[in-house]
Amino acid sequence: MESEITTEQKIMDAAEHVFLDEGFSGARMQHIADRAGINKAMLHYYFRSKDKLFELVFRHKMKQFVPQIEAALNEANMTFIEKIDRFVLAYLTMLQKNPRLPIFILSTIHRNPELANSIDIKLGAEIIRLMEIEIKEGRIKKVDTHQFMLTLVGMCLFPFIARPIFSKTFDLTPKQYDQLLAERRVHAVQYARAILIGE
């Protein structure tokens, strides 16, 4: 059986949790060690420093931040709207499992803008490419691709980023807010259809 979790993995899991909750400067090495159920010295044994450990966690999370279905968008025999729907669905599904990911990535980059450059990631670039083709061939309206993507991605991410404040503003229970999130897909696709086709 190779199913036992290595110490290294236990540390990474704990580090992810703590860094996502507290951010880099709010996180404590002791806290990570406690959570991993090991001695603090082991953190440094496996990952030299807090910076190094954080960088690993950040890179790992950054990859998750970009939906992995972009490749699938090319093969399938779908209309553009259907592809949008797939994109939104995949993104929302991932976010349900990683609700704290967006604010972690964005606030980290906010405080350290170079990090955006250090990792080569183009969020939604494939959708934009497809969109330009659709426009050229006259199948959808002429819409600013950047504005559109910003809105589409924002529609997925923002409800997670702003959850605490909107829970209160709308006066919703956690269950009700989850319901709102579940219905987000429909609203996003409705937006896309209204803007791109106009029906």
Next chain:
Amino acid sequence: MESEITTEQKIMDAAEHVFLDEGFSGARMQHIADRAGINKAMLHYYFRSKDKLFELVFRHKMKQFVPQIEAALNEANMTFIEKIDRFVLAYLTMLQKNPRLPIFILSTIHRNPELANSIDIKLGAEIIRLMEIEIKEGRIKKVDTHQFMLTLVGMCLFPFIARPIFSKTFDLTPKQYDQLLAERRVHAVQYARAILIGE
């Protein structure tokens, strides 16, 4: 002449700047003192502790976070879409002047959700109230008010929150991104019109 800036005010200004840049746990009292051009002890003389100082800054910024035009939405003789336009314009204008405000508020609340409760603020509540009336009287389509507000507010905030990552994704210069922000108003109102009226 009462135009001279008090020490208290100098501290507040410096504290706002540093807390907005670094967040609570990333900010250093020494850094704030340096920036205010005073001794570190004075911070504690005027504002007992880091927590107290932060709370003041946070409350102050939290008020800014909610557009102050909500009252104006009632008096004026405008269509609902025009009111939306006003709301978006006012919000975007404020954000241009305070581009770091959204991520500060949202990441702070993320790490300390009780703060959302400690301050009584309903972001966009007035729009929702008006929207319900419009729907009841059949002047706009039946649209989920929460979904709509989440999108509308997100359309204003998200471009500021995600600026670093989208600058890179879209490969835009700062000037080009500012241009994108300037055109945001039109796109947001276009969304509202498409969803609420369908034209």
Next chain:
DNA sequence: AAGTGATTTAACCAAATGGTTGAGGCAAAG
């Protein structure tokens, strides 16, 4: 000019925090 209360400063302190060390444990190889 002397007194009074608010303001400012340098020096200091205790706790927290990231990081290190050296000794020991433990499993596989010889």
Next chain:
DNA sequence: CTTTGCCTCAACCATTTGGTTAAATCACTT
């Protein structure tokens, strides 16, 4: 059994950081 190389730990260290203190200075009143 002993060696070897990886793993684990308690104790320790240096620095940073929020916070304090006591003396000095300033502004204003009497």
